[in-house]
Amino acid sequence: MSVAILRQRDYLIASIQTDLTDSEILAFRDELADRVGERRARAVIVDVTALDVIDSFLARSLRSLAITARLRGAETVIVGIQPDVAIAMAHFDLNLAPLRTALDLDEALAVLDRLRTEATNG
């Protein structure tokens, strides 16, 4: 299976192992969106460490996922974007909000914890 989805506390962690076709990307996005709703997850972390390429279609699909997740009360964080990939992505003229990024899983969890504290205090 090219995508593994795990659950940790009330976060979902999805790891993309290989390049996905367009329809696989859409299926992945829809699956994740379903799970967020089902489990009432507070956040989705998508690990793209294994990917050498992130094209604009995948980027747009991840953004779409972030919006859907947000409508269900969950944040989305992408971790593991390789440096080359990051440079290529900078060329997309695409506003990826509300998609967030973090260097790795630890940082992602830190970001999410901070957001949660802000939400309760703010």
Add this chain to the structure above:
Amino acid sequence: MSSSGSARGATARMPEAMRHLRAGASHAVFRSAYAAAFQAFIDDESETARLAAYEFGREAVSREVGLLELSQTHHAVLATALTHCSDSSDSDRITSAAADFLLEVLSTYEMSRRGLAEARETVLYERRQATMIRRLSSLLADTSLALHEHSSIEEMLQIVAEQACELTDAACCIAHARTRLGCLDAILASAGSEPPEPSRIAFEAFEALERGTEATHAVHLGARTASASIAVPLATLDGEVVGVLAIAANGERTFSELHQAVLVHIAQMTAAALERAMRYHGSLP
């Protein structure tokens, strides 16, 4: 069975053969019907006889005679005919004619076979559509739980526009909502290829709709750069139009009734979610 026959003779024998060919008929009955049709063809290989062979095939398909049975029957009938033939040139003629006869009979089966792959694709496509609508429906029913910012309504419309675009195979889709009635506060989301002047299209759609359309109807907009465009209102329970959902197609495409129905469905779900969200924020009395 006589070995001579006129064209009229061929057709006269055909109805006889087919009368015995009813659904679930025993192998023996099918075999004798096949043999009769076969003989009629062998006797007279005119186009009239070919037409009769093709009609026989059509009947066989409609009565769901299986291909294996057909194949076995053909071989048995051919074998029998060959034992009765006089010399090698006659057997050559019979064998060649038999091949032509089989071609005509099987041509209907070929039409059916090619339809199978298409049918499979259609089923998959429709299943995917149904799943997508179900997902969108559950999302929209859900969103009021998380709407704590104005931008959330925009995000919701963004998702709606994306899904509507995909579900109707449109080139682009525009979702427009007035979050405060009568005020300038409006939200515009679009998906697909960037339409020229999206706010213009939204304005036109609104005008078309305000001339009085029910929430169950789609309105055809004047084609500008698109080959076809339709708009559906997003209306509250008391009929107030608070937004519009519009799609446009390129090239020579038009939207089928099915696409229109899908758009109306999505618009109704979206309107309900919008209304809930707006009440939640106190934007509606």
Add this chain to the structure above:
Amino acid sequence: MDDEVVVEINADADLVAARAEARALATRLGFSRTDATLIATAISEISRNIVVHVGKGRLVMRPLYEDHRYGLVVVASDDGPGIRDVEAALAEGNAARGGLGLGLPGARRLMDEFHVKCGSERGTTVTMTKWRMRDELERLRERRDGKNA
């Protein structure tokens, strides 16, 4: 090129003439027996549609000569009430007459190109084409025979 063949379709009996002309043309163009039969079948389905639904119409068949391929195009036209929803009529699973899914969609599956056009008020025109690829050998032979002729 006056290779055009016209067949008027007024009754079941005309199917024979239509098929015979199509088969002859297909054979002249070098189509295989199988393809010639498929063309005749497609014509039968379209013609039968005309006879059953409209009563009369016509078929016009002509050959197409291209360098890499030869083709046979059939234009079937009638002045009937037209097809309200062409997409639905061509769609798979259309069992309007509890049918076998033959007729228009059946014919379409046997041909390489298939278009249906309806007039603004009435009338239907079906244009369908089948191609036969010409391989190197055939084209070489043609060039050689052309030089020697």
